[in-house]
Amino acid sequence: MMNVFMKSIFGSSNDRYVKSIGKVVNQINALEPQIQALSDAELQAQTDKFRSQIDNGATLDDILPEAFATIREASVRVLGMRHFDVQMVGGVVLHRGEIAEMKTGEGKTLVATLATYLNAIEGKGVHVVTVNDYLAKRDAEWMGRLHTWMGLTVGVIVPNLNEQQRREAYNADITYGTNNEFGFDYLRDNMKHERSQMVQRPFNHAIIDEVDSILIDEARTPLIISGPTEDKTDLYVTIDKVVKDFVAEQRAREKAAGGTLPEGEAFFETDEKSRTVSLTEEGAEEIEQRLAASGLLETDNLYDVENTQVVHHLNEGLRANLMFKLDDNYIVKDDKVIIIDEFTGRMMEGRRWSNGLHQAVEAKEGVKIEPENQTMASITFQNYFRMYPKLSGMTGTAATEAAEFWDIYKMNVVEIPTNVPVSRIDEEDEFYKNTQDKFRAIAKSIREKNEIGQPVLVGTVSIEKSELLSEFLNQEGVKHEVLNARFHEREAHIVAQAGRLGAVTIATNMAGRGTDIQLGGNVEFRIEDELSEMEEGPKREMEVERIKAEVAEEKRKVLEAGGLFVLGTERHESRRIDNQLRGRSGRQGDPGLSRFYLCLEDDLLRIFGPDTLFARMMNSNLEDGEAIGSKWLSKAIETAQKKVEARNYEVRKQVVEYDDVMNDQRKVIYEQRAEIMDSEAVEDVVVDMRSDAINAIVGEACPPGSYPEQWDVAGLKSRIEEVFGLTPPIEQWLEEDQIEPEIIEERIQAAADAEMEAKAQGTDPSIWRQIEKSVLLERLDFHWKEHLATLDALRQVIWMRGLAQKQPINEYKREAFGLFESMLDKLREDVSGILVKAQLRMPEPQPAALPDLPDFLTGHIDPLTGFDNSDDGDGSAQRAALFGALAGSTRADAGPGGMADNPYADMEINRNAPCPCGSGNKYKHCHGAAR
Structure with missing residues (x-):
């Protein structure tokens, strides 16, 4: 009651804030007669004047009143529309990195031109984000007339643009596009092998139209770029057999018991509403034995991190056999599993369940198992848009989600009064x-x-x-x-x-x-x-x-x-x-x-x-x-809505919490990639990796504080030969007095360095630098992709830790950190081994060409249902490998990533023709990549 009384006297905090902006609006209005007196040429020259002021140390806030007055007058002359005073208030709010809540019909599209023009003057780029391609094109054309008249460049990002067109659009002063297009371009840029191939430039300012739709409604579903994985048909079939026998055992027990099993005897419990299956303690022990007998477990404990992938596919197999029914959830037609829309009853041709569920259903039905599409890059809208130094938005409805906007994005919601009372x-x-x-x-x-x-x-x-x-x-x-x-x-x-x-x-x-x-x-x-x-x-x-x-x-x-x-x-x-x-x-x-x-x-x-x-x-x-x-009934409905809103917020918040773990790792990987691309040579990085890899291998075989007779000499020799292809005389070294692990490490390091130096001396320095750079980037991408797949599987099963009274998110953070460290160790060994063992055949010196990026699949996948919200389809056709060979006639025959011998080397085959091996790829992306 006191709050109501105080508001009636002093107004709300929102009212006071809007009133304070009124002083800025008064300054803008005071300049209007002066600006109206300018000729068209003089008005257009204002842009260069503002840029000169910025170059001389003025801030955007300093030039705001005159810039707003200028663009308002330009709008009158070009569009025939003059900004209302309340629209000026909205423009100030957008410039300050806040959310302007303006009612329908108040002219939000025109309001955006104020902040867009002001912030574009710096030349760092302003992104105007819309909810669909139609609005992006419409606004770029409609409001673009105003901006181009004032001397600014305008670009628009829509599907089916080539990379040069995208690069030109991003280099414009103002770029219109959808949230999906901006996000996917960011992910694709961080899969490129040269800085010059990237289309986006550093983030500056984004203005989001319908900000509640993009940052709230769509924020639960991350953007995902995926590509085909290796064939796991045998794994799906084996797990399906284990699951069917496992389920049959419980069904037999239920039949013998005459119905539901007593507590403690069931293997699993099902939840029809969420379509989930959870193992009981007895069921976990039983399935653990069955999986071990099938040779699928790497360790004895089902829930060890090494078994994460198997447990993930086990869960999908249980769901496929217990929760998804033929002719209800799907049909089998032409040897394919086709999803049935649960709302319309229509077939959803071309759509596939994600995370291995579709493959599990295919194994269940005994049809051809199509390759699973593996995540190669992903990001949530929360983490994407938080990378902008300044983020603002506008919508007709944001006040009810003000708390979430502040918690996640640190954006304040400002309710702008209507021009005319409602x-x-x-x-x-x-x-x-x-x-x-x-x-x-x-x-x-x-x-x-x-x-x-x-x-x-x-x-x-x-x-x-x-x-x-x-x-x-x-x-x-x-x-x-x-x-x-x-x-x-x-x-x-x-x-x-x-x-x-x-x-x-x-x-x-x-x-x-x-x-x-x-x-x-x-x-x-x-x-x-x-x-x-x-x-x-x-x-x-x-x-x-x-x-x-x-x-x-x-x-x-x-x-x-x-x-x-x-x-x-x-x-x-x-x-x-x-x-x-x-x-x-x-x-x-x-x-x-x-x-x-x-x-x-x-x-x-x-x-x-x-x-x-x-x-x-x-x-x-x-x-x-x-x-x-009844008002009472309406109030009850509103209470129900608040409960659902709170639940949905928790879902989105959970997505952010899990993605934040990956986001920290993503930043490290993407920053490392950028440094590699910007470096002329990566020799220092390669040397450090080789040194760290040798240090880890020696440290594992010769633990600190142990005696020589306790060292695993045979294991050490085997690992050095496996990774580096070297056979050092370690037994002879052990005959020396006072031999230390550090001495063994130094000698192995010297042998590896000598091997690398010999290769480098026999190769053109520029080519060798390019080879090192290419191998480093390719193996970094490969291991990051594998790491993402493991994290996806881990996130699907980590909730089980809650049964042991552990916090799943904390367990996820701990496991993800360990997996990241393990990935970096594998990367060091992989890069070092490839470069030391590579056999180079050089008919004529030429720089190594970078591989073409394949046509990746893009998706906006809902992590709860597994459905793709982007209407891109899923498809499962084979794509070109991310890295076929080092390039041209340069080739690494040995080690991971190297190409096998080319049986078609003597044939005259056009590089763009289909490969004779029948893979479906072009010859240059298949066996021809090794030529």
Whole structure:
């Protein structure tokens, strides 16, 4: 109560902050007459003037008032739009790295030009991030006219650009694109072998449109680049046999017991809701014995880190056999497992479950097992966008997630007042017993509004609900449009006209993002739709005037009918999504109405459960078709939404916690790659690696403080020969008095150094430097890829540590650190061994060429369901190897990564022709890589 009283007197902290920005707006307005007096050329020259001031030590804050006044005047001349004062406030908020919450219709796209122009003056680049390609292209073209007029360069990142086009777009002062494109380009850049191949430049400032959608809704699913793994068919088949025998044993026990087994006797427990299978203590011991008997375990303990991959595939095998049913979750067609969409019942051709689940189902059904796609690079949106020194965003709904924005991104949410007070009426929710009653009431209400000409925008939570409502409207004889988010551009044109007289538009929650609904219709969209093929001239001008007059008359009639009626068919699990839908109505002070219809069968209301007081009250007090409305019920729904929001936040927070562990390692690897690419020579790194590798091998065979008779001499000789191909006379050295491990290490080091020096002296120095660099980068990428696969598998099974009263995230951190150290040890041995043992054949000196990067698969994989949210498909065709050979005629025959002998060396085969071996790869990426 005291807080309410204090706010009524002093205003909220948000109000006070916005008021303080008003002083800056006053400075901008004071400069307007001076800026308006400039000619076009003088106005355009302001950009060079600002850049000169920055070069002379001025800050962006110093030039902000004049720069904002300049771009506002330029907008008037180029776009015919003048920024309102509240839009100036939004521009300041964006410049300060905060989130501007602005209601629908307040002109967020235009607001972004203020901060974009100011921050682009430095020449370090500004990224404007949108939710889909259509909006990226639209905004780059629309607002790009303003920026290019002011002397700035504008680029846009969309799919299917080549690398040169991407590089040019990123080098522009302002770059528009989607969150997925920016993220995937970052990952691909860090798989390149030369700095010149990279397309992005250092991060500076990102402005995110629909920031809640990108940083909240999509933040649970990391971006993943994947490629094919080695063939694991035998592993899948063996595990499937073990699992089937294991399950059959429990089924036999259950049959003998006449039903459910007593506590302590079952091997496993299943959870239908989450589709998970958990082993009991007895089951873990039993499966451990079976896996050991099959030769699949590297150690005796099932849950040792060495067995992580096997345990991961075991879990997927159990899920495939127990939780996924033929002709229910999938079908087998043409010797392939095809997923069935659980909501639509349709086949999902080309889609595959991830993390080895699809392969486990294929093994279960005895069909051909397609190669699993292995993660080669991944990053969450949280960790990607936190790399920008300055990050800001704008949306119509962010206040309900303010705590998360601050916790994860350290971004403050500022509510920007509307230019004109909102006059929309938000009515109480209506509750019904079941879906049929609810949809009949909705259809009836829509028909009534349609008869008086009031436009109706209906928001649904799924395509299926949209189609169901469409059937009810057809019965009522109401003409309507049904939309979803499959075709952004077409959808934007239709949603833009949702405010026309008598229009009824049904759209999913994704529909129409970034599109402004204007009462009476949108003049620009109508001109584009109706007059796109008409040539310029008096006739076209007459048609334009006709359209403007029709829109004005329609707007008058719609205003009389009460403005846009927004109808929600159920509450979303997030209040933010509901507010987005409501915000479509009441634009710029227009009248409007909003109402939500709910029933006990809605997904959200099922949170209360069928046996709660709420459900019993609804069932006992409501007749069929009867509705009730109550503030108490609306409050109860809001409480349920808050609980779901809190749960979803915990899910996203957990994703960040686990990715933070990988992110620390990712930074180390990517920084190391950058240093290698920027170095002229990596000889010092190679020498240090060789020294560390020898030190580790000798230290393992000759532990500190031990006696010579305790040393593993045979093991030491074997390891040195295995890794370096050297056979030092260690037995002779041991005959010397006072021989120490350090002396053995020095002598082995000297032998390896001599071998390397001999190779280097017989090779052109520039070629040898390139070989060292290429081997180092290739093996670094290889071991990082393998490390990511291990971490993926570890994350899938680490929750089991909770059964032992251990914190899974802490266990994950500990294991991941150990695995990273182990990966670095393997890398040192691998690089040192390849270079020492490499046999070089040099017909003629030439620099080693770098390998082409294959066409990687990109995905936006949900870690909870395993589904790919990017609509990229999964596919499993073989791709070219990341590193076929060192290059051209330079070849390392021995050691990991070397190519086998080429049986087609004497044949005249075009390098771009298919390889005769039948791999499906081009000859230059297969056997031809060794020529």
